[in-house]
Amino acid sequence: MRSPAVINISNIFQWLDDREWKPPSRWGALSLFFVCAAESLAVYLVGSMQANPKMCRALLLKAVAVGLGLVLGLSLARAHAESAATGVRIGVSAAATRFVLDLTDEVPFKVYTMRDPYRVVVDLPELAWKVDPTAAREHGGVIERFRFGLFKPGTFRVVLDVSKPVAVHSAVALPPRDSHLHRLVLDISPISKSQFDRTYVGPPPPEPVAARAPPPAEGAKRADGKHVVAIDPGHGGVDPGATGVSGIYEKELTLAAAKELKRQLEASGRYQVVLTRDKDVFLPLHERVQIARNVRAELFISLHADSIASDSILGSTVYTLSEKASDAQAAALAADENKSDVIAGANLDGYSGEVADILIDLAQRETKNDSAKYAHDLVEELDKSGRVLEHGVRSAGFAVLKAPDVPSILLEMGYLSNPREERELRDPAYRVKLMTAVKRAIDVYFAQVDRMTKS
Numbered sequence: 001m002r003s004p005a006v007i008n009i010s011n012i013f014q015w016l017d018d019r020e021w022k023p024p025s026r027w028g029a030l031s032l033f034f035v036c037a038a039e040s041l042a043v044y045l046v047g048s049m050q051a052n053p054k055m056c057r058a059l060l061l062k063a064v065a066v067g068l069g070l071v072l073g074l075s076l077a078r079a080h081a082e083s084a085a086t087g088v089r090i091g092v093s094a095a096a097t098r099f100v101l102d103l104t105d106e107v108p109f110k111v112y113t114m115r116d117p118y119r120v121v122v123d124l125p126e127l128a129w130k131v132d133p134t135a136a137r138e139h140g141g142v143i144e145r146f147r148f149g150l151f152k153p154g155t156f157r158v159v160l161d162v163s164k165p166v167a168v169h170s171a172v173a174l175p176p177r178d179s180h181l182h183r184l185v186l187d188i189s190p191i192s193k194s195q196f197d198r199t200y201v202g203p204p205p206p207e208p209v210a211a212r213a214p215p216p217a218e219g220a221k222r223a224d225g226k227h228v229v230a231i232d233p234g235h236g237g238v239d240p241g242a243t244g245v246s247g248i249y250e251k252e253l254t255l256a257a258a259k260e261l262k263r264q265l266e267a268s269g270r271y272q273v274v275l276t277r278d279k280d281v282f283l284p285l286h287e288r289v290q291i292a293r294n295v296r297a298e299l300f301i302s303l304h305a306d307s308i309a310s311d312s313i314l315g316s317t318v319y320t321l322s323e324k325a326s327d328a329q330a331a332a333l334a335a336d337e338n339k340s341d342v343i344a345g346a347n348l349d350g351y352s353g354e355v356a357d358i359l360i361d362l363a364q365r366e367t368k369n370d371s372a373k374y375a376h377d378l379v380e381e382l383d384k385s386g387r388v389l390e391h392g393v394r395s396a397g398f399a400v401l402k403a404p405d406v407p408s409i410l411l412e413m414g415y416l417s418n419p420r421e422e423r424e425l426r427d428p429a430y431r432v433k434l435m436t437a438v439k440r441a442i443d444v445y446f447a448q449v450d451r452m453t454k455s
């Protein structure tokens with residue numbers, strides 16, 4: 001058997017990197033059209049003005065009419081121009097596993113492999129995902145499953161989880177033919193671990209955080225007396241989080257809950273609220289922390305909804321950061337939540353050290369005390385609201401809670417593996433009640449803070 005050629009895919013598609021792909025703006029296209037039209041008209045008028053002024057006027061009117069028609073047509077064409085993925089197929093042959101993505105347009109793409117765990121990452125421009133949901137369960141050959149979603153503004157990512165070390169020995173964009181649309185076709189074959197390690201280059205380096213985080217809201221609280229609260233809807237984009245019994249993703253529920261909490265806090269007039277994400281986009285854990293720090297948040301609340309093997313367990317749990325987990329379950333959950341970056345294929349080289357340093361920083365002690373205070377208030381309020389709370393406050397090494405200067409807690413709102421609780425969390429009215437308890441705890445916490453600063 002011929003062993004598949006090992007090709008460094010990152011290099012092949014490196015040239016795509018060299019031209020940042022951006023869809024042309026509608027106004028850009030229109031202004032170009034107007035410049036061309038005006039130029040033609042001027043040339044035409046100068047030539048025919050002397051010959052026949054009457055006919056010239058008629059032609060001018062006609063030209064304007066045609067121009068308007070073109071503008072209208074162009075706008076409509078642009079309105080339909082957003083690229084979309086419309087289908088996924090996985091085929092298995094003796095030599096390779098083939099992954100096919102149907103697309104409405106030809107789009108640039110980047111393909112590379114990653115390890116720990118092994119996966120193939122496909123980065124595309126931001127596009128609409130119109131693939132039949134049943135196709136999301138496609139798998140076969142070396143592909144165990146695939147995930148997709150907005151990775152960051154401008155980048156849509158598809159991640160193929162593969163069962164062993166692989167090489168992508170062919171990645172091509174095919175033009176429409178017969179009944180087929182544009183297609184992106186990847187042929188993936190298993191290779192030995194040593195072959196993989198020899199050719200591994202990893203993902204492109206991450207962008208600096210500062211470029212994407214909102215600017216610091218310096219003195220925002222002091223100026224209008226408002227407390228700054230950062231709310232972090234867990235997961236997002238290519239990282240869906242847990243899946244509920246009805247098929248809903250954790251990322252959808254955390255975003256809905258975060259928006260509800262923001263609404264309630266802002267309605268009180270006492271808080272300035274920052275969401276780490278306000279749409280379905282992936283955000284690395286360290287960036288969530290960084291956003292809270294940049295806006296000088298006084299409290300950071302990360303919202304999640306867990307899923308476990310048992311369908312009978314339900315209730316909310318409040319977590320704080322600790323180097324030593326309070327119990328084995330908390331440790332397992334933190335390990336799970338910390339996988340978010342790995343799941344999305346984020347490149348964390350250069351960040352792990354920083355996080356480790358932060359963890360052992362003694363300056364964090366006061367922050368930890370405040371985190372514990374809020375966690376305690378929250379458990380009390382959830383208890384009053386009738387939530388099931390079996391364990392009080394638990395703790396473990398959650399990466400998203402590692403801001404050294406922002407008191408941070410993580411709330412697992414409930415279990416998506418429990419049919420009743422999943423139904424409740426999907427109900428907007430129920431989320432209002434749950435977030436009211438969270439907001440009350442925030443009120444109690446800041447009342448204490450204000451008393452302390454006054455005395």
Ligand SMILES: [Zn+2]
Nearest residue numbers: 234241304305
């Ligand atoms: Zn989660």
